[in-house]
Amino acid sequence: MTSTQPNNPLATPVQYVKGVGPRIAALLEKRGITTVEHLFFHLPTRYIDRRNVSKISQLTIGKDRTTVARVQSQGARIIGRGRRVYEVVFTDGTGQLIARWFRFNGKIMGKRFLLDTDYLLAGDVSFFGRGKQMIHPEIESMSDPEDSLIGGRILPIYPSTEGLSQRMIRKIMKNAWEKFGSDIGDSLPAPLKISNRIAPLRVSLSCLHFPPANFEVDSLNQHSNEMHQGVVFEESFFFFLGLGIRNQAIEHKKTTAYPLPSSLAEQGRRTLPFELTGDQKTVLSEIATDLGRDVPMHRMLQGDVGSGKTVVALLSALQVVGLGDQVALMAPTELLAQQHYHSFKRVLDDLRIPVACLTSQVKGKERRAIYEALSDGSLPIIVGTHALIQEDVRFKKLGMVIIDEQHRFGVLQRQDMMQKGINPHLLVMTATPIPRTLSMTIYGDLNVSIIREMPPGRRPVVTKIYRESLREKLYHGMRVELEKGHQIYVVYPLIEESEKMDLKNATDMAAKLAEVFEPKFKVALLHGKMKGDEKESIMQSFKDKKAQVLVTTSVIEVGVDVPNATVMVIEHAERFGLSQLHQLRGRIGRSDIQSYCILLNHGAPGSASVDRMQILENSTDGFAIAEADLEIRGPGEFLGTRQSGLPDLQVTNLARDGDILSRAKEAAFRILFQDPKLSAPENQGLRETVARRWAHKLSLGDVA
Numbered sequence: 001m002t003s004t005q006p007n008n009p010l011a012t013p014v015q016y017v018k019g020v021g022p023r024i025a026a027l028l029e030k031r032g033i034t035t036v037e038h039l040f041f042h043l044p045t046r047y048i049d050r051r052n053v054s055k056i057s058q059l060t061i062g063k064d065r066t067t068v069a070r071v072q073s074q075g076a077r078i079i080g081r082g083r084r085v086y087e088v089v090f091t092d093g094t095g096q097l098i099a100r101w102f103r104f105n106g107k108i109m110g111k112r113f114l115l116d117t118d119y120l121l122a123g124d125v126s127f128f129g130r131g132k133q134m135i136h137p138e139i140e141s142m143s144d145p146e147d148s149l150i151g152g153r154i155l156p157i158y159p160s161t162e163g164l165s166q167r168m169i170r171k172i173m174k175n176a177w178e179k180f181g182s183d184i185g186d187s188l189p190a191p192l193k194i195s196n197r198i199a200p201l202r203v204s205l206s207c208l209h210f211p212p213a214n215f216e217v218d219s220l221n222q223h224s225n226e227m228h229q230g231v232v233f234e235e236s237f238f239f240f241l242g243l244g245i246r247n248q249a250i251e252h253k254k255t256t257a258y259p260l261p262s263s264l265a266e267q268g269r270r271t272l273p274f275e276l277t278g279d280q281k282t283v284l285s286e287i288a289t290d291l292g293r294d295v296p297m298h299r300m301l302q303g304d305v306g307s308g309k310t311v312v313a314l315l316s317a318l319q320v321v322g323l324g325d326q327v328a329l330m331a332p333t334e335l336l337a338q339q340h341y342h343s344f345k346r347v348l349d350d351l352r353i354p355v356a357c358l359t360s361q362v363k364g365k366e367r368r369a370i371y372e373a374l375s376d377g378s379l380p381i382i383v384g385t386h387a388l389i390q391e392d393v394r395f396k397k398l399g400m401v402i403i404d405e406q407h408r409f410g411v412l413q414r415q416d417m418m419q420k421g422i423n424p425h426l427l428v429m430t431a432t433p434i435p436r437t438l439s440m441t442i443y444g445d446l447n448v449s450i451i452r453e454m455p456p457g458r459r460p461v462v463t464k465i466y467r468e469s470l471r472e473k474l475y476h477g478m479r480v481e482l483e484k485g486h487q488i489y490v491v492y493p494l495i496e497e498s499e500k501m502d503l504k505n506a507t508d509m510a511a512k513l514a515e516v517f518e519p520k521f522k523v524a525l526l527h528g529k530m531k532g533d534e535k536e537s538i539m540q541s542f543k544d545k546k547a548q549v550l551v552t553t554s555v556i557e558v559g560v561d562v563p564n565a566t567v568m569v570i571e572h573a574e575r576f577g578l579s580q581l582h583q584l585r586g587r588i589g590r591s592d593i594q595s596y597c598i599l600l601n602h603g604a605p606g607s608a609s610v611d612r613m614q615i616l617e618n619s620t621d622g623f624a625i626a627e628a629d630l631e632i633r634g635p636g637e638f639l640g641t642r643q644s645g646l647p648d649l650q651v652t653n654l655a656r657d658g659d660i661l662s663r664a665k666e667a668a669f670r671i672l673f674q675d676p677k678l679s680a681p682e683n684q685g686l687r688e689t690v691a692r693r694w695a696h697k698l699s700l701g702d703v704a
């Protein structure tokens with residue numbers, strides 16, 4: 001969508017708003033706010049009720065009180081141990097209120113307040129001796145009461161931004177509104193507004209930024225008011241319009257079709273030592289149908305850890321390889337790439353089909369041989385890490401790309417991989433069950449196939465939360481399992497900033513466990529700082545049962561397959577996210593033997609971490625856990641990093657607004673169905689708005 005945009009005032013850089021200089025513009029940009037329109041969609045997270053200004057004598061103890069008073073006296077005082085407090089005594093004739101600051105600059109404070117001036121004070125009121133005090137109140141001069149930014153009304157509280165006070169952001173909002181508020185148009189079609197009961201955007205935004213005094217504070221805070229929901233609808237509707245336009249662009253690309261029947265895929269299926277589950281068969285046929293079309297596949301395969309995605313990927317790959325073209329599988333870690341390589345090789349060796357693994361560990365002659373075999377086409381299948389996207393890697397004809405755990409790759413890495421072929425088919429796999437609202441938005445351009453069913457004979461893992469005091473009991477339980485010939489993982493969290501310390505913890509723990517269990521049982525240590533081949537040989541010795549206890553940092557999070565391991569002990573489980581714990585737990589329970597997961601909780605008693613862990617104790621359903629996790633942590637953190645390709649939805653909350661999202665998506669797609677390019681005269685407003693808001697973010701550049 002080319003930007004045929006007449007200069008819409010809302011696209012004005014936020015720098016041109018009065019009160020925003022380069023410094024503040026930079027702060028706002030960190031929040032993704034670069035234009036006036038972004039600023040208007042930057043909504044308060046909550047509101048406080050400052051409608052009632054009380055006399056000091058009537059001020060009650062509690063939160064968010066407001067009063068107006070004058071300065072009586074002020075000064076700094078020492079309160080022992082070198083700590084100081086700055087006190088200002090305010091009075092309004094009915095009583096005294098002391099404002100106190102524990103962090104202050106004496107010079108500035110001394111000049112801050114004028115005598116004979118009314119000040120509006122807002123904050124929490126508490127007792128101090130027999131008097132009343134406010135600690136670190138918000139204060140403003142009432143020289144111009146009409147202008148109050150802190151009192152006498154319902155007060156918006158914006159998401160906190162470092163270096164930007166609430167007062168400043170309110171001021172900026174006010175200035176922006178005075179200059180640009182009237183430019184906010186209504187591009188939503190009238191029938192949509194009526195059927196979804198949506199007020200004009202300008203009205204909604206005005207109410208949300210500058211709530212009229214007769215508004216209900218509770219409904220504002222719960223975001224359950226029509227104004228808020230209208231803005232969410234408005235935002236997500238245009239997002240889906242953009243997404244729909246992008247989908248069309250994909251649909252218009254052409255590629256090679258690999259139709260069924262594929263005798264190679266059939267042979268591959270026959271070499272498997274097990275029958276595919278019903279879900280595996282279903283998703284295979286969904287993928288097979290896509291591969292049979294000359295439009296590039298864009299499909300995500302979701303399935304809980306251990307649900308058997310790898311074999312689905314392999315059989316799909318054979319459909320492409322059977323017709324002479326190539327397939328690449330890219331995994332986020334060395335260990336995972338190795339694992340996939342080995343499971344592919346088991347089947348491919350039987351079929352006499354070459355496969356290789358390319359990671360940064362592969363060097364020299366070996367690497368050159370792989371490059372050559374890929375470019376002359378003699379190597380039909382390659383598995384690897386992002387080593388695969390290096391420039392020297394060239395394919396004769398790459399028909400399909402498979403990306404595992406794709407949320408760990410940046411959008412650019414995924415694109416680089418795709419560019420190794422001409423519109424190759426794309427299959428992405430993830431074991432992080434993505435809640436529906438999230439997949440609908442981030443992966444809105446992907447079709448989704450889901451494996452919900454586990455291979456037969458699996459028993460749900462029994463999960464227990466232990467505190468440190470139960471460590472002896474834990475060791476006893478571990479010994480019982482070891483005596484049965486089973487194996488055990490002990491996992492330490494690895495947090496980047498304290499990597500060294502965690503490593504030390506893991507190393508110490510390995511030594512301690514060796515004291516407890518050796519010589520009868522061997523304890524091995526695996527961590528992220530080890531070299532690839534070293535990691536692999538340790539993993540191999542664990543697989544070969546040469547070691548019974550594997551102490552590791554979270555490197556094993558994805559992809560390790562040792563069905564004989566039946567216990568996982570997770571140290572400092574409180575430091576992991578729910579989904580991550582669930583992933584880790586997926587490493588056990590991979591056979592018909594009962595498995596146990598022990599979450600060692602070092603968190604403070606009664607802290608939120610226990611509640612979170614209890615979700616895991618009670619459920620093994622990855623989707624339910626992911627939904628809960630999304631709610632607790634929010635989408636950004638849920639997916640790990642900013643590189644997750646999360647679209648910049650400013651007001652829509654993926655955890656909260658699922659219903660609105662569905663409605664908005666349906667409405668947007670319905671319009672595109674009738675007018676795919678938004679070329680009808682009545683759709684010009686839509687076209688302009690979607691271009692302004694999303695052309696850049698969704699890279700719609702090459703669209704019509």
Ligand code: ADP
Nearest residue numbers: 274275276277304305306307308309310311455
């Ligand atoms: P995922 O990649 O989804 O985590 P895997 O593909 O690694 O799961 O499969 C986990 C284990 O289950 C592997 O050992 C695999 O061989 C086995 N497996 C896969 N499908 C089946 C099936 N239908 N019946 C029995 N075992 C299966």
Ligand code: MG
Nearest residue numbers: 306309310559
């Ligand atoms: Mg896997």
